[in-house]
Amino acid sequence: MSAAPQKAKAGAEKIAVTVSAVVPLNDLVTRFEFTRTDGADFPPFSAGAHTVVEMRDGDRTRLNPYSLMSDPADRSIYAISVRRDDQGRGGSLFMHTNVKVGDQMTLTYPVNLFPLDLRAKKHVFFAGGIGITPFKAMIAQLEQSNGNWELHYACRTPALGTYADELAEKYANKVHIYYDDQSQAIPLEDLLDGQPLGTHIYVCGPAGMIDWVHATATAHGWPSENVHSEEFLAPQPGKPFEVRLCQSDITIQVGEHESLLEAMERCGVDAPFLCRGGACGQCETDVVEADGEFVHRDHWLDDEDHASGKKIMPCVSRFIGKTLVLDR
Amino acid sequence: MSKFQFPESIASRPVYGTLEPRPGKAHLMIADAEGAEAILDLAAQDAGLMAKTHIIYIPKGTDFAEALRALEPAQFYEGPSYAASVQRIRKVLGDAHMGLQVYLAGTEGLMGQAMNEAVSAGIPASAIQTEHRGSIARRMQCVHCKGITEDVTTDPFVCSHCGLNLFVRDHYSRRLAAFQGVCIDAEDPGNVPAPVELYK
Numbered sequence: 001m002s003a004a005p006q007k008a009k010a011g012a013e014k015i016a017v018t019v020s021a022v023v024p025l026n027d028l029v030t031r032f033e034f035t036r037t038d039g040a041d042f043p044p045f046s047a048g049a050h051t052v053v054e055m056r057d058g059d060r061t062r063l064n065p066y067s068l069m070s071d072p073a074d075r076s077i078y079a080i081s082v083r084r085d086d087q088g089r090g091g092s093l094f095m096h097t098n099v100k101v102g103d104q105m106t107l108t109y110p111v112n113l114f115p116l117d118l119r120a121k122k123h124v125f126f127a128g129g130i131g132i133t134p135f136k137a138m139i140a141q142l143e144q145s146n147g148n149w150e151l152h153y154a155c156r157t158p159a160l161g162t163y164a165d166e167l168a169e170k171y172a173n174k175v176h177i178y179y180d181d182q183s184q185a186i187p188l189e190d191l192l193d194g195q196p197l198g199t200h201i202y203v204c205g206p207a208g209m210i211d212w213v214h215a216t217a218t219a220h221g222w223p224s225e226n227v228h229s230e231e232f233l234a235p236q237p238g239k240p241f242e243v244r245l246c247q248s249d250i251t252i253q254v255g256e257h258e259s260l261l262e263a264m265e266r267c268g269v270d271a272p273f274l275c276r277g278g279a280c281g282q283c284e285t286d287v288v289e290a291d292g293e294f295v296h297r298d299h300w301l302d303d304e305d306h307a308s309g310k311k312i313m314p315c316v317s318r319f320i321g322k323t324l325v326l327d328r
Numbered sequence: 329m330s331k332f333q334f335p336e337s338i339a340s341r342p343v344y345g346t347l348e349p350r351p352g353k354a355h356l357m358i359a360d361a362e363g364a365e366a367i368l369d370l371a372a373q374d375a376g377l378m379a380k381t382h383i384i385y386i387p388k389g390t391d392f393a394e395a396l397r398a399l400e401p402a403q404f405y406e407g408p409s410y411a412a413s414v415q416r417i418r419k420v421l422g423d424a425h426m427g428l429q430v431y432l433a434g435t436e437g438l439m440g441q442a443m444n445e446a447v448s449a450g451i452p453a454s455a456i457q458t459e460h461r462g463s464i465a466r467r468m469q470c471v472h473c474k475g476i477t478e479d480v481t482t483d484p485f486v487c488s489h490c491g492l493n494l495f496v497r498d499h500y501s502r503r504l505a506a507f508q509g510v511c512i513d514a515e516d517p518g519n520v521p522a523p524v525e526l527y528k
Contacts (some may be wrong), residue, residue, distance in 0.1 A: 121450050192426065196450070197426060198426075220427045222456075225455060
């Protein structure tokens, strides 16, 4: 047992905050800045960390993870940049349409699932679209220590290049921008060639881009330890299903538009979580009995675990079938 | 055959695998003595491998050098000892780029020391392949005087620096690339069991 005190509730500890600025950056992306309601400094965070934002949307509580993109050295604010997803589950739309300066909100303490490997001789960042956010904090952190880094950032158009101009102006020799509408593409194979031994690469963006970087790096002989990525999955809707939670001794219904984790929380079950996006592993749950098919969508369990039918990640994965009994 | 199955031991003790060709821009193979056989087996699996390979080989009295040369690697270096070869290993790693694959074969002492060089050059230990071949002799550090005794084959043995009688432990230091030797007769000086060959 560790000496850490047992937490009373699931998830990271929470911080009450006040929205201090809402800054629209372009048609899709808005930056939200927060100060602590009690006036104190925020806890320090390492670049790459995310926070889970709690949104009170009527009687529904939305919990969405966002990368912290403010300078880790500035403890007076936390900032996130949110891309509006009109087809999504509504969290980003809520942020864009409902959140105003002065609003009281709740954030969790930062959790870092995408840290810099500080043993690296050089850091190369690959960003796609809103995937730029963790790199904003990483660049700020590395600039403090005169770190060796470069950024390759693919955006759809100059108008939608969030922070592209700002970064390109400030770090002209380190930042390379590629615009889709000008048929520019990241020359990945060339960039992987000739990097000094001990270089680490980091990718944040759409799933296809992440897979492309991993596969290309592997084919070029890069160790998997030197290739880092982060992708938060949003839970996808699916057919409603019924689950029995044997520890809690209740049977719950999971609706079409909610995740299994959200359904548990709605029914008062205090299930563990950190990222809510299939990456951190905190919500891993043992399956006691199952008659049906799992729809595994997480990045945490390996293929063997997925095939075994003994484990499920309730934040993003679902179930289709007759009976599902979980040890929760 | 030059292969030996080490008995299961504590977590500290390194375990070795079997070399396999991996995709890479360049390949660095460092071997001593019978480690050459592992490289010959590796080359037989991939005809294109040697054109991008630099072999650094320490024969230690064996005669595999000609067979390795016949593989026609891009570069071949034959060194009289590890100590004499380490300058070249550092130079090659210092000039190398990502996409380099490192293969180590032969004795535990050679693999451990070369592993240290590769890791400090920036390659994660888990990405470096190793294959034990040949002598089961160990590189030992005396925990009392800190002196290193190479090629220890019996337990206990006499420290080549301070002369203490040392018990051969499986406790291994990756930093030193050496197993730990601890005085066996500290409490009853002179009461030293007869040395037996390792693993016998």
